[in-house]
Amino acid sequence: MNKPLTWSSLFLAKKVLLVLPLLSGCVFLPVESQDVPCPDPAVEAAISGYREAVGVIHVHSVYSDGTGTVEQIAAIAEQQGLDFLILTDHNTLRAKQEGKEGFHGKTLLLVGSEISSEGHYLAFRIKEDVPQGKKFQPTSDAVTAGGGLGFIAHPLWHKKRWEHWGLHGFTGMEIYNAAQDATEENSVSLILWTLLTGSDVSASRWLDRPDRTLELWDRYLADRGPVVGIGGADAHGLKRVGLRLGPYETLFKLVRNHLLISGELTEAAVYDALGKGRLFVAHDILADARGFRFTAVKEDKVLGTMGEKVRWEPGLRLRANLPGPGEMTLFLDGRPVEKRRGREAAFDVKGKGIYRLEVTRKGLPWIYTNPIYVTE
Ligand SMILES: [Zn+2]
Ligand SMILES: [Zn+2]
Known part of the structure; x- marks a missing residue:
């Protein structure tokens, strides 16, 4: 593993670059x-x-097909200095029902759900489970009826592609999904990365501009006005034959959402910024x-x-x-x-x-x- 050497030297270089302008005011800028x-x-x-609140959206725990417990996931988020994390287990709010929503250290953990509809649908700010296996419209209606926010997950994922582009009532869509980028478009890189290095530098090789998803987003924006774009980590902490494929630690750096929130870091402030699209998506790993x-x-x-x-x-x-x-x-x-x-x-x-x-x-x-x- 060459991770410590590569990353720490990069980190050091970055620190020096960050400190220089602070020392020099505007001169070097x-x-x-x-x-x-x-x-x-x-x-x-x-x-x-x-205020900027940086966090990760779309994460699976042992309550669906992830491998990490809520506590383990929250600990990684806090270690990375994330302000918030939104857990989205498949078709369950179990983490919320078990009282795990709230601050874990300095990280605000919120619980949404990834609902299986005609495609996968991310629901936030919902109080009760939304039934799975329904058509899109009743699913979307159930989410919005209780004041929830709905986002189309990985719209072009080959297994569950959103085909029904006459949809109404959703807040936004994933413009980037890390799991899709890693497993569908870069599966060879993912395997090599796992076997050889595991470093953040090589993980950044996965990054592709999701041309077709962005094209869809632009079309949606033109047709119907505001549609919020978010970045989904879709982190599962997958383990296969003893290998860790796309660990939480890496995916939490690969794509983050930077929200501009009003006032203190609260559930209401996070969902307000998310609902209005007051945010940008970034590959902070770079x-x-x-x-x-x-x-x-x-x-x-x-x-x-x-x-x-x-x-x-x-x-x-x-x-x-x-x-x-x-x-x-x-x-x-x-x-x-x-x-x-x-x-x-x-x-x-x-x-x-x-x-x-x-x-x-x-x-x-x-x-x-x-x-x-x-x-x-
Ligand atoms: Zn999904
Ligand atoms: Zn997912």
């Missing part, structure tokens, strides 16, 4: 920046307006994405952020602030319209539309924002 002066009061305001912001601004005033509607006016711009250098692509109504490199950028907004940003790092996908909806 704008090396790769485009056209944004620093410091930026607008961005400061945006950062202070919300580089910690905490601190990233995508906001609509006019001069120094922040008018909105991801998941929010902003009225168009002359001088409106979209700003991206990255915690480290990356390659940014701005999408307007599903089409890439502008590319920038660096750790800051500002894009002029010429009219209404659905604007979202994707960021890559050294060619690998890193960050996907939820859209800012610019209206007339």
